[in-house]
Amino acid sequence: MKKQQRQGWGPGEQAQQHYLIEPRALAGGGDVRHIGEFLRASGWRDHSKPAGPLSMESPDRTFRIAYDPYLLPGGWTIHGVANGNEDEWWAHLGRQTPVEIVAGVTDALTRPRSAHAPNVWAPLQEQHWRTPPNAEHHTAISADGSTWMQYHQTPDGAAMWWSGAQDGQGNGWTAQFSASTPMHLVQAFSTALASTEPVMRPLGRVPPSTRIRSTSVSVLPSQLSAWQQARLNAARAASWARNTARSTGPRTSARPHAHTGGTRTRH
Template sequence: MRGKQRTGWGADEQAQQHYLIQPRALAGGGDVRHVSEFLRASRWREKSKAGGPLAMESPDRAVRITYDPYVLPGGWTVHGAANGHNDEWWAHLGRQTPVEIVAGLTDALTRPRSAHAPNIWAPLVEQNWHARLEDKHYTATSPDGSAWMQYHQSPDGEAMWWSGAKDKQGNGWTAQFAPSIPMHLVQAFSAELASPDPVMRPLGRVPLSAQIRTWSVSVLPSQLSAWQQARITAARAATWARNSARSTRPRTAARPHTHAGGARTHR
């Protein structure tokens, strides 16, 4: 039918204008579904109320993630409950934190923790960020000076991680992490923060900043859908693999016992 746009691959499908943006830290918030759909595919529970902010909870109910753009300053809040290994922790990320960088932290919540000790500074050093030590503050700054990662130690010895990005017009975002946050989450965040790969935004969602570089690209709706689906499929596959591994672990053998009235066998 003429004039009707198809949703699949085809000659009638119309390309849409998007832009690749560098540096990614100044690309603006982006589509929150980049974060939420991955979590849903990883079997996180939807806790959002109709018309309210996004709220999701981990399968074990230990971590809750919210995104609220309706309050000031608004943005992302990640809260982890205390357990036998970690104290209660939190992270606050501003509304304009690119979703690709937010996903560095939130995606890591769905994966097993690496056996290697986390190194938050390694991804930054690999991308030639400038590091300096001032008093008890250790700061790494991106080569163009627009983004930073800082370790701050207060006079009472409490540590705090702080990050963010800002252009010369003052537009940007900040993120703070509790001293008790698991360090592998901060490392996952810093890896996405430092990544040189551009991120994509649709026409009309490109920040007005003299410090970004953009490349115009034509993208078919079906291409966008396929890229988004690939990320969701990867989350589902990883979740299935983890659950399968748990279900195939050998169970501890039950203690042998005698009939009622008999003596219990001990080992």
């Protein structure tokens, strides 16, 4: 078949078939590099062994993130050490948790905390998730019934956040957050979970589920590279800004005022 050359394409580039998947919670795990490369660009230490599980540590050594697909049940482990007024905390997210949802938490670990009080339920309410009136634990369920978020508390006082997605055909995942997990991180997770933005998967990596909607798109390798690079550039810029702010410290004198005058096919 003769290669087609379109305006704006690089020399010799061929479009690759990908799919936009909705709902994102049922899109499958995705590419672990989406998280690992972002953390490296943010200045995190990479303790991963060659061809082994992902293992990352924050620059100040207060957070650790690991992904191990080889152990059962496998998946993501996020751990925070006791720090100041915050207790030690942990989170476990299953192997099929989409990396875009995991990144809701891991990206948030690289950013300064917002001054606004966190609200885990707000992103879910904005997307019209329903709250069963007779549920034993406070629960929110997506409109299509495939995804949930729950604050689970036992009679003896033990508590945790529990979430997940199931399609009724054996595909799905669960996630647990300790009760001591900082609330802004749980909200970052619920925001990514509730997002209606589809996620992209390459040909051959679309889950065999009747509950998902897929849109076929033609994507150039240079486009994929540019999107990935933009994410890494943003991480490097934020890391540089944080390091610069720490190294300069507070100023003792006032600074002079500066005047500033491809075709889609729905399946």
